Structure formats: structure tokens, C-alpha cells
Amino acid sequence: MTGVIPILRMGDVLLTTVHVELRDAVAEAFQSDVLLALEKRRARGLIIDISGLDMVDTYVARILAETGRMAMLMGTKTVLVGMRPEIAATLVRMGYEMRGVHTALDLDEGLELLQKLPAG
Amino acid sequence: MSIVVRSRREMPIETEDDVLVVRRAVRDLAVERGFDAFASAALTTAASELTRNVWVHARRGTAVLEDIADGDRVGVRIAFRDQGPGIPDLDRALAGGFSTARSMGLGLSGSRRLVDQFQIETVVGEGTKVEILKWKGL
Numbered sequence: 001m002t003g004v005i006p007i008l009r010m011g012d013v014l015l016t017t018v019h020v021e022l023r024d025a026v027a028e029a030f031q032s033d034v035l036l037a038l039e040k041r042r043a044r045g046l047i048i049d050i051s052g053l054d055m056v057d058t059y060v061a062r063i064l065a066e067t068g069r070m071a072m073l074m075g076t077k078t079v080l081v082g083m084r085p086e087i088a089a090t091l092v093r094m095g096y097e098m099r100g101v102h103t104a105l106d107l108d109e110g111l112e113l114l115q116k117l118p119a120g
Numbered sequence: 121m122s123i124v125v126r127s128r129r130e131m132p133i134e135t136e137d138d139v140l141v142v143r144r145a146v147r148d149l150a151v152e153r154g155f156d157a158f159a160s161a162a163l164t165t166a167a168s169e170l171t172r173n174v175w176v177h178a179r180r181g182t183a184v185l186e187d188i189a190d191g192d193r194v195g196v197r198i199a200f201r202d203q204g205p206g207i208p209d210l211d212r213a214l215a216g217g218f219s220t221a222r223s224m225g226l227g228l229s230g231s232r233r234l235v236d237q238f239q240i241e242t243v244v245g246e247g248t249k250v251e252i253l254k255w256k257g258l
Contacts, residue, residue, distance in 0.1 A: 021140055055143070055161060057168040058227050086161035093162065094230030095216060 003029030007037045013114060014041060014076075015107075017049040018064075027063045034067055038074045045114035046071050047107065051082025061096055068100035077117050079103065081110040123197075127187040133174045133202070142171045142183045146198065149185060153194050155256050162234040163196060163254045169227035170200045170250050178204020178247070188253070195236075195255040206244035214240075 003026060007016045014037055020026060034046065048064060050056070056064075068078035079102045091098065102117070104110040131142050146167040150160040167183070174181035181202030188197050207213050207228075216229035228250075232238040237253035 023136055023140070055147070055164050055168060057165045057172070058230060059168075059172055084157075084161075086157040089158055090161045090165050090234065093233050094165070094226065095233065096226060096230060 003033050005030045005033070007033060009037075009041050009043070012041075012043055013045040013047060013111065014038065014043040015047045015049065017052065019052045022060050022063050031063070031067050031070060035070055035074065038071060038076050043076055045111075045117075046076050046078040047110045047114070048078060048080050048101070049082050049107065050080055050087075051084070051106075053087065054084065056083075056087045056091060058094070058096055061091060061098055065098045065100040072100060077102065077114060079110040079113050081106055121190055124189045125186050125197075126189055129185045131183045131185065133171055133181045133183055133200075134179075136175060139168070139171045139175050142185075143168045145185060146196070149187060149196055150254075153187060153196065153256055155196075155254075159254065159257050163252075166231035166234040166252055166254075167198055169231045170198075170252070173227055173250075174200055174202045174204070174248075178202035180204075193255050195253055197251065197253040199249060199251045201247065201249045203247040206246055206248055207240075207242045208244050210240070210242055 004020060005016060005018055007014055016034065038046065064080060071078045081104050083103060102113055104113045131145060132138055133142060143164060147160060147164045150163050155163065171183055181200060184199045186197040188195050213228050214232065216226050231252065235252040235254045239251045242248040
């Protein structure tokens with residue numbers, strides 16, 4: 001793993017927490033680390049915890065959505081958890097639609113959602 | 121409207137780090153002035169979009185943060201200036217259409233929806249100025 005964002009394995013799900021500001025180099029390393037981990041672990045699902053982010057602008061949103069779409073190409077569903085209410089409000093007001101990721105309130109619900117989503 | 125500027129801070133936008141520095145300064149100011157979580161997130165996100173635009177498209181510019189008041193209302197006004205390429209199809213950019221630089225389209229139109237006042241002046245080949253204002257709210 002080359003970047004600063006840790007990726008943990010929980011059964012056939014990968015869990016990662018974005019706890020730092022996503023800037024170009026950090027974002028790129030994050031995405032490649034995620035994809036390499038997906039390949040190595042053959043994970044069915046990816047959960048990205050963004051509860052530590054107090055701001056998501058279109059740049060961050062794009063990185064997250066892109067990561068979801070990249071994971072999808074590798075056969076993995078992605079769920080974003082922990083989105084703060086003010087971030088959800090801001091993204092909708094801006095008119096931004098995040099495509100490529102599902103969302104759930106917290107980790108428990110995220111895992112539940114992954115169970116329910118059709119495989120593949 | 122008679123706006124009083126209570127404090128003013130000029131910040132450079134010359135590195136990617138500056139984008140984060142400006143964003144944090146905006147958040148700190150909003151919190152200090154008593155903006156609630158929603159208003160603070162809106163202002164900070166708009167500022168982040170506009171600062172990033174300066175960094176990505178002009179590579180160099182300034183953000184001027186003003187702590188303002190108008191009678192009982194308190195707010196934050198921020199002016200972003202650069203001498204970059206300017207925005208060629210402003211109407212389209214403001215409508216949220218993707219221009220050749222994909223990142224700019226939604227950031228600009230999105231920011232406008234997050235603030236109370238939004239003014240933009242741009243001349244192709246000379247530069248751009250964007251000024252936003254958000255009141256604290258009730």
C-alpha cells in the first residue's frame with residue numbers, strides 16, 4: 001500500500017476510512033491502493049467511510065464516485081457511509097449527482113446493503 | 121445596504137496546499153461568526169470550488185476574505201481573483217454545462233446555488249473575478 005489511507009479487510013468486504021483531505025497525490029494513491037486490494041482480496045464489496053469529512057466539494061465527490069466506478073469494473077459494489085447531513089444538503093443544492101456508489105447511513109447499514117445488492 | 125467590513129484577509133492561491141489553507145480559513149471564519157453546520161458547509165464548499173478553479177485554471181491568484189456586517193446581519197464575503205485564461209463561454213459554465221475543462225462547469229454553477237450573492241467578471245485572456253457573499257442566517 002502506497003498511500004496514507006488504510007484499507008482493512010472484513011470477510012469479503014474491504015473497509016476504508018477517508019480521514020485526510022483528498023488532494024491530487026493522495027487521491028491517486030488511494031484509488032490505486034483500493035484497486036490493488038480488490039484484486040488481491042477478491043472483495044465483493046467496498047465500504048468507504050466518509051464520516052470524518054466535513055466538506056465534500058465536486059472534486060472530492062468525483063474522486064469517490066470514480067473509485068466506485070473503478071471498483072464496479074472489478075466486480076465490486078461500493079457503499080459510501082457516514083455522510084454528514086450538511087454534506088448531503090450541500091451536494092444536492094449544488095446539483096451534484098454521485099453516480100457509481102450506493103450510500104448508507106453507517107457501517108451496519110452499509111454491510112446490510114451489500115448483502116442485499118445482487119451479486120456481480 | 122450599507123456593508124461594514126469588520127476584518128479583511130488576503131490569501132495567495134499559488135499551490136495546491138493554498139487551496140486547503142484558504143478552505144480552512146473560510147471554515148474557521150464561518151464557525152467563528154456563528155454560522156450553523158449547513159451554512160458553514162455551503163460557504164466552505166463554494167469557497168473550495170472557487171479556490172480550486174483558480175488553482176486549476178490560472179495557477180495563481182488571490183482570495184480576499186471579509187468578515188462583514190449590515191445592521192444586525194453578519195456574513196462573510198470572499199473575492200477570488202486571477203489573471204488566468206478567463207472563461208470563454210460563461211453562460212454555459214454558469215448553467216452547469218461541462219466546458220473543455222470539466223471540473224469548472226458544475227463547480228461554478230454549484231457554488232452560485234450555495235451562497236446569497238454571486239458576482240462574476242471574466243475576460244478571456246485577462247482573468248476572472250468571482251465574489252460571493254453569505255449571510256449567517258437566523
